[in-house]
Amino acid sequence: MSAVKYPLSENMPDRIKSATGRRYPDLTVEAVATGDAEIADFQISRETLAAQAEIAAGQGRDTLAANFQRGSELISVPDSEIFEVYELLRPGRAKDADELLSKASYLRRTYRAEKVAELIEEAARIYAERNLFRRRY
Amino acid sequence: MTDRVPNRWRRFDVWDERPLRLDSFAEESPVDGFCAVASPFDPTPSLIIDGDTIVEMDGVRREDFDMIDTFIARHHIDRMVAAEAMTTDSAAFARDMVDVNVPRADLVRLAKGMTPAKLAEVFGHLSTLELTFAQAKLRSRREPGIQAHVTNAKDDPLQLVADAATAGLLGFDEIETTVRVASNGWSNALAGMVGAAVAGGVLFQCSIEEAEELRLGLAGLTSYAETVSVYGSEESFIDGDDTPWSKAFLIAAYASRGIKTRCTSGGGAEILMGSHNAKSVLYLEARCLCVQRAMGSQGTQNGGIDGAPVTSSLPGGGREILAENVMAALLDLECASGNDTRISSSEIRVGGKIMPFLMAGTDFICSGFGSIPAYDNSFAASLFNGEEVEDYLALQRDFQLEGGLRPIEESETNDIRTRAVEALAAVFEELELAEITDAMKRSAIYASGSQETDTFTPGEVTRIANKIRERGLSLVDVVRALNKRGFSAEAETLTRLLRLRVAGDYLQTAAIVRGGRVISAVNDPNGYSGPGTGHRMTEQRWRKIAAMRNSVNRASVLDREIRVAASSAAKSRCRLVSKGPAGVGTAPHEVVIGVSPAWNERIFQTTAGHAHADVLKAIFAGIIEGGGTPRLVRIFYTADTSFLGLSAARLSGSGYGIGLQAKGTAVIHQKDRLPHHNVELFSTAPITSIDHYRRLGRNAARLSHGEMPEPVVVPYDGQAIHARNHVRTALLYAIEVGTIDKAASPIELSVEFLEGSGR
Numbered sequence: 001m002s003a004v005k006y007p008l009s010e011n012m013p014d015r016i017k018s019a020t021g022r023r024y025p026d027l028t029v030e031a032v033a034t035g036d037a038e039i040a041d042f043q044i045s046r047e048t049l050a051a052q053a054e055i056a057a058g059q060g061r062d063t064l065a066a067n068f069q070r071g072s073e074l075i076s077v078p079d080s081e082i083f084e085v086y087e088l089l090r091p092g093r094a095k096d097a098d099e100l101l102s103k104a105s106y107l108r109r110t111y112r113a114e115k116v117a118e119l120i121e122e123a124a125r126i127y128a129e130r131n132l133f134r135r136r137y
Numbered sequence: 138m139t140d141r142v143p144n145r146w147r148r149f150d151v152w153d154e155r156p157l158r159l160d161s162f163a164e165e166s167p168v169d170g171f172c173a174v175a176s177p178f179d180p181t182p183s184l185i186i187d188g189d190t191i192v193e194m195d196g197v198r199r200e201d202f203d204m205i206d207t208f209i210a211r212h213h214i215d216r217m218v219a220a221e222a223m224t225t226d227s228a229a230f231a232r233d234m235v236d237v238n239v240p241r242a243d244l245v246r247l248a249k250g251m252t253p254a255k256l257a258e259v260f261g262h263l264s265t266l267e268l269t270f271a272q273a274k275l276r277s278r279r280e281p282g283i284q285a286h287v288t289n290a291k292d293d294p295l296q297l298v299a300d301a302a303t304a305g306l307l308g309f310d311e312i313e314t315t316v317r318v319a320s321n322g323w324s325n326a327l328a329g330m331v332g333a334a335v336a337g338g339v340l341f342q343c344s345i346e347e348a349e350e351l352r353l354g355l356a357g358l359t360s361y362a363e364t365v366s367v368y369g370s371e372e373s374f375i376d377g378d379d380t381p382w383s384k385a386f387l388i389a390a391y392a393s394r395g396i397k398t399r400c401t402s403g404g405g406a407e408i409l410m411g412s413h414n415a416k417s418v419l420y421l422e423a424r425c426l427c428v429q430r431a432m433g434s435q436g437t438q439n440g441g442i443d444g445a446p447v448t449s450s451l452p453g454g455g456r457e458i459l460a461e462n463v464m465a466a467l468l469d470l471e472c473a474s475g476n477d478t479r480i481s482s483s484e485i486r487v488g489g490k491i492m493p494f495l496m497a498g499t500d501f502i503c504s505g506f507g508s509i510p511a512y513d514n515s516f517a518a519s520l521f522n523g524e525e526v527e528d529y530l531a532l533q534r535d536f537q538l539e540g541g542l543r544p545i546e547e548s549e550t551n552d553i554r555t556r557a558v559e560a561l562a563a564v565f566e567e568l569e570l571a572e573i574t575d576a577m578k579r580s581a582i583y584a585s586g587s588q589e590t591d592t593f594t595p596g597e598v599t600r601i602a603n604k605i606r607e608r609g610l611s612l613v614d615v616v617r618a619l620n621k622r623g624f625s626a627e628a629e630t631l632t633r634l635l636r637l638r639v640a641g642d643y644l645q646t647a648a649i650v651r652g653g654r655v656i657s658a659v660n661d662p663n664g665y666s667g668p669g670t671g672h673r674m675t676e677q678r679w680r681k682i683a684a685m686r687n688s689v690n691r692a693s694v695l696d697r698e699i700r701v702a703a704s705s706a707a708k709s710r711c712r713l714v715s716k717g718p719a720g721v722g723t724a725p726h727e728v729v730i731g732v733s734p735a736w737n738e739r740i741f742q743t744t745a746g747h748a749h750a751d752v753l754k755a756i757f758a759g760i761i762e763g764g765g766t767p768r769l770v771r772i773f774y775t776a777d778t779s780f781l782g783l784s785a786a787r788l789s790g791s792g793y794g795i796g797l798q799a800k801g802t803a804v805i806h807q808k809d810r811l812p813h814h815n816v817e818l819f820s821t822a823p824i825t826s827i828d829h830y831r832r833l834g835r836n837a838a839r840l841s842h843g844e845m846p847e848p849v850v851v852p853y854d855g856q857a858i859h860a861r862n863h864v865r866t867a868l869l870y871a872i873e874v875g876t877i878d879k880a881a882s883p884i885e886l887s888v889e890f891l892e893g894s895g896r
Binding site for chain 1: 204208215383386431432621625
């Protein structure tokens, strides 16, 4: 998406599509009522979140933009895997750095989740340094 | 009362009994972490960068970094401005923070290159007044906002939906709920969403365990998440069962589902969690905030939060809490500024605590104003609670401040609560979650709190919640149910909220949804640069805030007097007949009573509610009892008590007279005195009794006999009598003044007391 203008919902609704490819203006109460739209159709798309990252960066919010960038990479990652990765990153869950590193390469390979993978790889190094692989319970 | 200690100033006993004495005041003790700002163990700011690598930060070498240092060094410190930021004089930077000529953007730019110790040092230079001003300037969104806690002790969804809708009516931009029983989250969230929809679509969240909260979000049953907790020491962070990396992943996951998030931190948390490392509260919070910016959170909920009471117990604790919030704003984070925990049993401390925030305005002045009764708050009592909503409204009105709330009327409140309960009942029936009787509905609609409701048993609520979870119901199912049952506006609102996720506009910094539109720091940035700039209340908004419930005016006061005249027949309890111009009396013990122009003509009772006839009858009786002779005159040229009294005295054979105003103020005067140098005065008519008037009459008569009687004392218990009465008193007096005839001479009146008068 080029030349984005915030708020997207007001300035360019016709150009927004959900993660499932539904056009923003078509996501109406009628569509929901008739069963034409499901909860999954209300997920933001990779492109739109990347556009929000661009807007954040344009406001000088570099770290927020990086977060949106990571978020955009997670859009096609199923809920169950999201929970799995989150759980693995909590202290004492992964047994060693390799477990995190292999998850990172899996996400990179499967979902083109480059920035997320980098975050997990960094965690793997720091967790090793700070002894965060020991089980706590 | 405790047993009295001999030879102790008993004011200490009085102080011992004050609610304030239930608070704890901790002595400063840096080794115990009990130090608000500038602990001797806080590091000196430093930053050494080699190429792109930070090799030392705040006195710690890279090889000794804990995980928080590492995360801050890697993701917070902006390499482009770090050198400039760290060499800027902290005092000079602090001065810039309160200089209207230095734009917010310049300050934010440099702050991104500051280490936690540098930030803490900067804030050490700012007084509470300066912090307040800096907050107004640094807030990210132009318009301030406010968030409500909506919970109840029974996790009752019917009460919750009604209270959520009411919170929206009051003006809250966000509603946060939580649970008493963990498994009830799904029922609370569904009810809260419906309530938010009835209120026109405010943002809603349910605070529970991190993973479960994300599940609710995925089902569309919350619109934002706030419990992404961050701590300032490594040990606390790990005890919170997370790391900066797991939290950074979590907020990215929320963003990927179009759900707004803010982090949570707050001074005092590390003290409570036992791992403060002897650092000051402010320094630890600076670390938290740098981590949050580093993670890419759009904002924070900070300012004490659960740690607010312990922080408030410290010398300078209130200033520290304010500093935390301003620091968040300086770091370009949306700031939901705490004020969500009762920090004191003293209402004065509570009122004082809110003032800097109310004056400055933050993105959310309270990150949880308890819109429900204190006992129903499942987070524990908030700084302000449902009981005190109107106190807060009065503060807004007193100082003309935008606190985010507005007065509500009884009829609109009934309407919205009824609609909310009916909507949820429809959803529950359509989705076969529960049958709801009319009695249950009524119970929730009219209840102030859960002690008055009779709806579900705790087991029933848990069964409802389990059904929602197990059947995988989502907001889409709620929309369908509402639509089918004719709640089309609510179905529309919820669809619109869901659809906003697809655009992602409310993921940006400080976003709220007002009237279906997203307003954030991007399209509504705070550009405060002195008088006439930044957020200004519109005339229409100000009129709403000013319209306090049960306000009085001249018409309503006069109307009440007319109703008194008509209903209680106060006027007809004596008959007054003019006997022509009043002359100077000669009887040595005569006491003349001079009544005001409106006395028993336009106004018929005193502010204490005594019929004028009864007051006059008592004064007559007192004069006679004291050996005097009463005579009644009406004075037209003044309504002032002193001049009424003096004029009466000058007509009196004894030289003593009584002035009597319609509102009940009475005075004994003597003819040779100066107008305002009276003999005895009842200045507090609202607490003056009939017997006091009788004794006043008696004293006037005894004075005519040359005695010096004991003055009549009207007992006063120290209540805010003027706050209660002065509006009405002033308006009554204005009515009196309106009847003055400056040219008219006093006339003598004969009086006949009729059946039913007297006591």
